[in-house]
Amino acid sequence: MTDRTIGYIVGSISSTSINRKLAKALERLAPEGTTLVEIPIKDLPFYSVDHDGAFPQVAVDFKQAIADVDGVIIVTPEYSRSIPGVLKNALDWAARPYGQGSFDGKPTAVIGTSGSGIGTAAAQQHLKAVLSHFNAPTLGQPEGYVQSTPGLFSEDGEVSNDETAGFLVGYLEAFNALVDRYAKVSASL
Numbered sequence: 001m002t003d004r005t006i007g008y009i010v011g012s013i014s015s016t017s018i019n020r021k022l023a024k025a026l027e028r029l030a031p032e033g034t035t036l037v038e039i040p041i042k043d044l045p046f047y048s049v050d051h052d053g054a055f056p057q058v059a060v061d062f063k064q065a066i067a068d069v070d071g072v073i074i075v076t077p078e079y080s081r082s083i084p085g086v087l088k089n090a091l092d093w094a095a096r097p098y099g100q101g102s103f104d105g106k107p108t109a110v111i112g113t114s115g116s117g118i119g120t121a122a123a124q125q126h127l128k129a130v131l132s133h134f135n136a137p138t139l140g141q142p143e144g145y146v147q148s149t150p151g152l153f154s155e156d157g158e159v160s161n162d163e164t165a166g167f168l169v170g171y172l173e174a175f176n177a178l179v180d181r182y183a184k185v186s187a188s189l
């Protein structure tokens, strides 16, 4: 069996984030041989081209963390029908310096939860457009729209609904298949 390390980015810095709980659930449900590790974004300053000559250590570490994993899952809420500013800021750091995009060829998946019935669909479409521009292969199916209800996720990622837990396991397996496909392609080059 192939061992994989998958990074995840939480697009919310809220101390009560339901998307962080969803990320914890993914961590808990990861198939054998797959380890999920967080790639934190909350300490990144605002990106500016002024930094391109000398990235701050926190941004260097952020880009290295993406380089070190086999794939990245972005777990994000929707803000104002798009992605939260903190996440866009992190993606801009990942995109630069010019020609050194961290997501070039990196398998990615997006998922998110909201109390709304169409939870995070608009944000995920915007995010997929950004990832496509980065030349990141992105999981198309299953789509990761998870409607939160009170008590669905515990703080440390227990899932109270079996159907949701089963969906998340299937989602992780589908992403592993994408990661493995790209690993094989790069090995054959």
Ligand SMILES: Cc1cc2nc3c(=O)[nH]c(=O)nc-3n(C[C@H](O)[C@H](O)[C@H](O)COP(=O)(O)O)c2cc1C
Pocket: 012, 013, 014, 016, 017, 018, 019, 020, 077, 078, 079, 080, 081, 082, 113, 114, 115, 116, 118, 119, 120
């Ligand atoms: C500024 C702001 C904008 C929001 N816009 C949306 C939205 O467009 N669509 C949506 O489903 N929820 C929206 N919400 C509600 C969030 O889904 C909800 O606050 C959720 O708990 C945020 O995720 P988090 O708990 O992981 O931070 C918004 C919340 C905030 C604070």
